Amino acid sequence: MSLNTDLIRQHAAEINIEHAVFNALDCTVLSRQKLDVFVLIHKIDTWSNVIIKKSSTNRVTINVACLFLTDFLIDAELFWARNESGILNSGFWTEQLSNGNLLHFEALACISAGQPILIIKNVAQVFAQQQRTLQAARETLISNETLQQQVDDTHQRINETISTDSDDMQMLKTISNTIDKATFGIMVLNHKLNPILQNPLNYRLFQLKDPGQGGTETPISIIFDLMKKQYPEYQRIFESATQWHGELYWLAAPHYVKWLKVSIYPIKDTLGKVTHWVLYINDISRIKHLLQHNEKLAHYDSLTQLPNRQLFWSIVEQNCMHQEPFYLLYIDIDNFKFINENYGHAEGDELLIIIAQRLQKLLKKEDVICRIGGDEFAVILKNVNGNNSDKSCMAIAQRVLTEVNIPYKVQHKDQLLITASIGVVHFPDDSNNPDLLVKYADLATYNAKLTGKSDIKFYSQELQQKTAQRISLENALREAINNDEFEVLLQPIMDIASGKIIKAEALVRWQSPDAGRIMPNDFIPLAEETGLIIPLGKLVFKHVCRHIKLLQQLGYHHKVSVNLSPKQIYDNSFSPFVYHTLTEYDVPPEQIEFEITESSLANNFEVVLNTLQQLKKGGVSISVDDFGTGYSSLAYLKRLPVDYLKIDRSFIIGIANDGGDQAIVSAVIVMAHSLKLKVIAEGVENVEQLKCLTEMNCDAVQGYLFSRPVDLNKFTDFLQDNSK
Amino acid sequence: MIQKKICMLGSSAVGKTSLVRHYVDGIFSEKYLTTLGVKIDKKNITIEDQAFQFMLWDIEGTDQYSGFQPRYMRGAAVLILVTDCTRPQSYLDSLDILRQARKETDAPAILVINKSDLKAEWKLEHQQLFDIEKEFIGTIYTSAKTGESVETLFELIGDYFVTQY
Ligand SMILES: Nc1nc2c(ncn2[C@@H]2O[C@H](COP(=O)(O)OP(=O)(O)O)[C@@H](O)[C@H]2O)c(=O)[nH]1
Numbered sequence: 017m018s019l020n021t022d023l024i025r026q027h028a029a030e031i032n033i034e035h036a037v038f039n040a041l042d043c044t045v046l047s048r049q050k051l052d053v054f055v056l057i058h059k060i061d062t063w064s065n066v067i068i069k070k071s072s073t074n075r076v077t078i079n080v081a082c083l084f085l086t087d088f089l090i091d092a093e094l095f096w097a098r099n100e101s102g103i104l105n106s107g108f109w110t111e112q113l114s115n116g117n118l119l120h121f122e123a124l125a126c127i128s129a130g131q132p133i134l135i136i137k138n139v140a141q142v143f144a145q146q147q148r149t150l151q152a153a154r155e156t157l158i159s160n161e162t163l164q165q166q167v168d169d170t171h172q173r174i175n176e177t178i179s180t181d182s183d184d185m186q187m188l189k190t191i192s193n194t195i196d197k198a199t200f201g202i203m204v205l206n207h208k209l210n211p212i213l214q215n216p217l218n219y220r221l222f223q224l225k226d227p228g229q230g231g232t233e234t235p236i237s238i239i240f241d242l243m244k245k246q247y248p249e250y251q252r253i254f255e256s257a258t259q260w261h262g263e264l265y266w267l268a269a270p271h272y273v274k275w276l277k278v279s280i281y282p283i284k285d286t287l288g289k290v291t292h293w294v295l296y297i298n299d300i301s302r303i304k305h306l307l308q309h310n311e312k313l314a315h316y317d318s319l320t321q322l323p324n325r326q327l328f329w330s331i332v333e334q335n336c337m338h339q340e341p342f343y344l345l346y347i348d349i350d351n352f353k354f355i356n357e358n359y360g361h362a363e364g365d366e367l368l369i370i371i372a373q374r375l376q377k378l379l380k381k382e383d384v385i386c387r388i389g390g391d392e393f394a395v396i397l398k399n400v401n402g403n404n405s406d407k408s409c410m411a412i413a414q415r416v417l418t419e420v421n422i423p424y425k426v427q428h429k430d431q432l433l434i435t436a437s438i439g440v441v442h443f444p445d446d447s448n449n450p451d452l453l454v455k456y457a458d459l460a461t462y463n464a465k466l467t468g469k470s471d472i473k474f475y476s477q478e479l480q481q482k483t484a485q486r487i488s489l490e491n492a493l494r495e496a497i498n499n500d501e502f503e504v505l506l507q508p509i510m511d512i513a514s515g516k517i518i519k520a521e522a523l524v525r526w527q528s529p530d531a532g533r534i535m536p537n538d539f540i541p542l543a544e545e546t547g548l549i550i551p552l553g554k555l556v557f558k559h560v561c562r563h564i565k566l567l568q569q570l571g572y573h574h575k576v577s578v579n580l581s582p583k584q585i586y587d588n589s590f591s592p593f594v595y596h597t598l599t600e601y602d603v604p605p606e607q608i609e610f611e612i613t614e615s616s617l618a619n620n621f622e623v624v625l626n627t628l629q630q631l632k633k634g635g636v637s638i639s640v641d642d643f644g645t646g647y648s649s650l651a652y653l654k655r656l657p658v659d660y661l662k663i664d665r666s667f668i669i670g671i672a673n674d675g676g677d678q679a680i681v682s683a684v685i686v687m688a689h690s691l692k693l694k695v696i697a698e699g700v701e702n703v704e705q706l707k708c709l710t711e712m713n714c715d716a717v718q719g720y721l722f723s724r725p726v727d728l729n730k731f732t733d734f735l736q737d738n739s740k
Numbered sequence: 741m742i743q744k745k746i747c748m749l750g751s752s753a754v755g756k757t758s759l760v761r762h763y764v765d766g767i768f769s770e771k772y773l774t775t776l777g778v779k780i781d782k783k784n785i786t787i788e789d790q791a792f793q794f795m796l797w798d799i800e801g802t803d804q805y806s807g808f809q810p811r812y813m814r815g816a817a818v819l820i821l822v823t824d825c826t827r828p829q830s831y832l833d834s835l836d837i838l839r840q841a842r843k844e845t846d847a848p849a850i851l852v853i854n855k856s857d858l859k860a861e862w863k864l865e866h867q868q869l870f871d872i873e874k875e876f877i878g879t880i881y882t883s884a885k886t887g888e889s890v891e892t893l894f895e896l897i898g899d900y901f902v903t904q905y
């Protein structure tokens with residue numbers, strides 16, 4: 017055998033292999049000769065004629081009827097011209113044959129050995145497989161969307177009825193009309209979590225006999241049981257009166273399994289006190305069943321591709337079983353609702369994907385990241401090194417926050433800022449029980465959120481106690497507002513030049529029947545966090561008006577200044593309330609001053625400006641409190657309708673002997689005067705301080721040197737003495 | 741004969757495929773079969789003696805499983821944004837999709853509110869609807885099931901093309 021024939025045989029063998037491969041892949045392969053003209057390398061007899069037409073012996077052109085492929089060639093030509101490596105993919109398209117049959121294709125453009133190549137692949141199998149998966153996924157998506165929408169609509173109606181109908185019987189009647197028609201379970205509970213109304217569907221959902229026909233189990237008892245087991249944080253939901261959405265898995269004996277989607281909403285009165293709870297229960301077993309056929313969809317979040325809550329649970333359980341220490345981090349995105357509402361869900365989704373990617377980039381391969389709720393992620397950190405592993409874990413958590421804080425580029429805005437709050441627990445130090453770990457992580461996150469967000473909190477027993485205390489304090493405060501357990505004291509403010517009392521600052525004290533007198537520092541921050549500051553602020557304002565009225569009757573017409581918290585500044589109803597109340601008590605606006613803290617200016621300047629201008633229009637005056645502690649610049653002050661600056665007590669303490677404080681205070685006074693603002697010094701306790709301030713041309717002073725905050729009687733005594 | 745490319749856009753299961761099927765083949769199926777990628781159908785139509793060939797690009801719905809494909813917008817003469825009158829979210833999605841399409845093409849867009857045979861239990865605020873509608877050259881309620889206004893939709897588009905000549 018000659019060498020020559022050997023080579024030819026080998027070549028032929030190679031070609032044969034090539035063709036066998038193309039056949040197996042179900043590909044037609046073309047090599048581009050010139051624009052729109054190809055050399056046929058391999059064809060599939062059964063379908064190539066749909067795509068290509070023979071033009072001469074071995075030249076072919078693309079069938080013009082194949083619009084999609086013709087369009088793709090525009091991109092392919094550009095791709096070949098750039099002589100790039102890689103493959104350009106057309107994506108799937110479908111051709112319909114004259115007999116109605118459908119063929120599914122994908123085209124690939126690449127360059128092989130310098131030659132532009134076009135591959136057309138019949139993707140029948142992949143297509144069918146992907147279609148099954150996507151079909152299930154999309155049906156789920158739409159079912160969820162529809163369910164949520166029905167629940168939202170119904171809830172809006174029920175919420176309206178409960179909030180507006182003062183007549184209980186009428187209210188129940190209206191609601192029962194609504195819920196009887198519903199296609200899902202609805203329950204209305206009173207604030208003690210006892211059902212007062214539910215539709216019969218609830219009993220059918222749990223295969224229970226209708227009420228009154230015996231049996232100790234009720235729908236609500238089953239739901240609470242399931243929540244206790246599957247969502248250890250459930251207690252906190254009720255204690256802190258927050259909305260909740262989740263899925264429950266119900267195993268009814270012996271082989272019967274149901275998936276329920278449960279939404280829980282608190283209904284609150286104007287004081288924010290929960291009067292009712294409404295539960296919505298949807299049977300989503302069919303959807304779940306659909307998903308369970310598909311491992312990936314059942315265990316991974318479709319948006320971020322991260323393990324979902326179900327998988328997260330089994331990972332936590334497994335890790336607990338292995339007995340190796342780990343940290344569990346809960347990462348909760350702050351104010352995510354705001355983003356969804358203001359920029360749209362598409363943008364919200366996009367953000368979540370970016371956040372997931374950033375977390376993945378930051379953490380090690382062996383660390384597990386899960387998406388366990390709409391805007392909640394969980395991280396399981398193993399092998400945290402160092403002899404102080406808490407410290408290392410803290411450093412990691414800090415890096416997570418930093419990473420999340422990097423501005424986001426999204427469609428509408430190229431600088432979207434996001435913060436997150438993180439709660440951390442340790443296995444086995446904090447607990448060796450998966451349920452408790454998750455519950456504690458939730459609790460720690462909740463606390464991180466409370467302290468102004470963008471914070472990290474490690475779980476501890478004190479934290480748990482503090483949370484419990486906080487919740488009971490919050491309830492007590494709500495009661496206190498309801499029963500008006502507050503007293504408003506007045507602290508005189510003296511004009512330095514004349515030595516006369518020119519006005520008074522109103523200061524609130526809580527006179528609790530159980531705990532005695534409680535100072536503002538112990539409840540104002542809580543009131544601020546919970547929003548109770550709004551009703552409390554209004555209550556205090558009414559007290560002040562009453563005081564002024566009484567003083568007027570005694571012939572005194574002093575101005576009283578009232579503290580305004582940041583939340584009140586953002587409350588649209590506040591300014592109308594003020595002027596309504598002033599009219600009601602017949603108090604002239606000139607007798608009212610509002611004190612805003614410097615730090616509340618820092619946030620949304622335009623909003624603050626707007627509120628203050630509105631208030632000022634009616635005739636009240638405004639002062640800036642705690643001046644010097646924040647970052648407000650002169651530029652700010654110039655634009656605000658402010659009349660007084662109050663220099664914070666921290667500068668006054670050292671004014672008689674600290675050169676630094678002296679310099680600051682004197683500079684602030686000069687600056688204020690140049691802006692035509694008067695200056696009040698707070699916390700003046702001795703004559704040395706007063707002397708300094710007098711020399712610096714300070715206008716007025718307030719502090720223990722003259723008087724503590726006193727009740728109205730004592731204050732009138734003061735006025736009497738002072739006017740002698 | 742003038743060829744015109746028309747893109748069917750919108751979130752999944754709003755009825756893009758069904759509208760095309762009804763228009764081209766006069767059939768409707770209750771069963772939902774999700775579209776993958778693209779399928780192009782052709783339909784000839786004559787309006788005021790002008791013959792057109794519509795090339796109807798039925799494009800996979802845009803949702804979290806499948807992103808918007810700018811490439812498919814090339815050469816589009818009209819965009820049909822399909823929404824489902826029973827799903828408020830589909831309106832918002834359509835705006836989002838239109839915004840992305842606008843980066844690629846200035847082709848006029850028509851808002852189709854499909855499934856008009858079903859009762860919508862909700863409605864958009866006037867302002868909201870106004871904001872949406874001002875993005876479109878027209879709004880039309882259709883049903884791929886009963887066929888309501890399906891022909892009309894494409895005739896409107898034909899009319900629009902005729903006025904262009
Ligand atoms: N009742 C009703 N159902 C429709 C209508 N149009 C589409 N559908 C149904 O909606 C589902 C999705 O339709 P399809 O055309 O596949 O939506 P696409 O994803 O936008 O292409 C199918 O189950 C259709 O039967 C309509 O006008 N009325």
Ligand SMILES: [Mg+2]
Nearest residue numbers: 756757774775
């Ligand atoms: Mg479709």
